[in-house]
Amino acid sequence: MKIAIIGCGNMGMAFARAFLKFDLVKKEDFLLVEKSPERMESLRGFQPGVLTGIIGPQIADYDLVILSVKPQDYSLVQESLRSVIKPGQVVFSIMAGIPISLIQQTLNHQEVIRAMPNTPAMLGMGITAYAASPEVDMNQLRKIENLINATGRSVFLEDEAQLDAVTALSGSGPAYFFYIVKAMIEAGKQMGFEESVASLLVKQTMLGSFHLINTADRSLDELIKAVASKGGTTEAALRQFEEGGTADSLIRGIHAAQQRATELSNG
Numbered sequence: 140m141k142i143a144i145i146g147c148g149n150m151g152m153a154f155a156r157a158f159l160k161f162d163l164v165k166k167e168d169f170l171l172v173e174k175s176p177e178r179m180e181s182l183r184g185f186q187p188g189v190l191t192g193i194i195g196p197q198i199a200d201y202d203l204v205i206l207s208v209k210p211q212d213y214s215l216v217q218e219s220l221r222s223v224i225k226p227g228q229v230v231f232s233i234m235a236g237i238p239i240s241l242i243q244q245t246l247n248h249q250e251v252i253r254a255m256p257n258t259p260a261m262l263g264m265g266i267t268a269y270a271a272s273p274e275v276d277m278n279q280l281r282k283i284e285n286l287i288n289a290t291g292r293s294v295f296l297e298d299e300a301q302l303d304a305v306t307a308l309s310g311s312g313p314a315y316f317f318y319i320v321k322a323m324i325e326a327g328k329q330m331g332f333e334e335s336v337a338s339l340l341v342k343q344t345m346l347g348s349f350h351l352i353n354t355a356d357r358s359l360d361e362l363i364k365a366v367a368s369k370g371g372t373t374e375a376a377l378r379q380f381e382e383g384g385t386a387d388s389l390i391r392g393i394h395a396a397q398q399r400a401t402e403l404s405n406g
């Protein structure tokens with residue numbers, strides 16, 4: 140399969156590297172389009188078949204065109220892509236918020252898949268939800284699913300509208316996790332630990348706790364209860380979180396992310 144990637148930043152290259160790792164695509168079968176001169180320079184080491192700063196007619200030679208620019212940059216991309224894209228090519232967008240119908244309309248092109256991955260895709264541990272226009276056939280869809288699975292796990296959504304919520308939950312989710320880890324390390328520093336020690340204590344706690352969630356035959360409430368002894372230290376912390384509205388605040392934040400995804404679709 141020959142793949143063109145437009146916007147070769149964090150996510151575009153996470154996908155490219157995952158495809159390479161599983162031998163799904165050869166290096167010479169990549170066309171990388173990147174605007175940033177610094178990024179272009181670093182992409183030379185990847186040795187793609189074609190590395191360019193502009194969208195040109197050679198795009199028509201590629202089976203799949205991945206759109207991985209920021210949603211705000213899409214209007215410029217569509218202006219040049221519209222005249223070179225050909226029927227039969229599949230457009231695969233990971234841009235937050237931009238609906239399939241808008242991509243179809245702006246590119247005058249019907250075969251479109253919209254997906255929402257997350258940064259653990261860089262390690263092959265991502266989760267990607269995706270939806271497809273009816274014009275994408277089963278054969279195309281199967282090939283795309285194989286590609287996505289090189290970056291981790293995947294969920295097909297019948298209802299594209301759910302992708303804004305996916306964006307808020309798992310797309311942005313890694314940042315929420317890092318935010319909580321950072322706050323815990325900060326608390327450790329305030330209590331007198333070197334950053335390295337605080338970091339080790341917190342990271343290993345998160346890793347072990349994650350495995351407990353995944354393997355222990357207990358609900359989250361039961362897992363919390365098993366840590367929080369009556370009248371003990373954990374209860375003191377949880378009481379403070381409740382009084383400060385920590386869980387509510389996280390939930391409100393996730394709704395705000397969903398709202399922002401919807402705004403991005405409106406330009």
Ligand SMILES: NC(=O)C1=CN([C@@H]2O[C@H](COP(=O)(O)OP(=O)(O)OC[C@H]3O[C@@H](n4cnc5c(N)ncnc54)[C@H](OP(=O)(O)O)[C@@H]3O)[C@@H](O)[C@H]2O)C=CC1
Binds near residue numbers: 147151209215235
């Ligand atoms: N980061 C994440 O966790 C996730 C991101 N996404 C989505 O993925 C997309 C990319 O995000 P991310 O990889 O983080 O962004 P990056 O900024 O890392 O990468 C985007 C790249 O596209 C370049 N670019 C902008 N305009 C053009 C153009 N016309 N032609 C070619 N290249 C262009 C940018 O250059 P310059 O910097 O000069 O503008 C930049 O290098 C976004 O739409 C985002 O919504 C989805 C899921 C998770």
Ligand SMILES: O=C(O)[C@@H]1CCC=N1
Binds near residue numbers: 235306310311
């Ligand atoms: O913050 C963003 O807009 C993108 C989408 C999901 C993660 N990053």
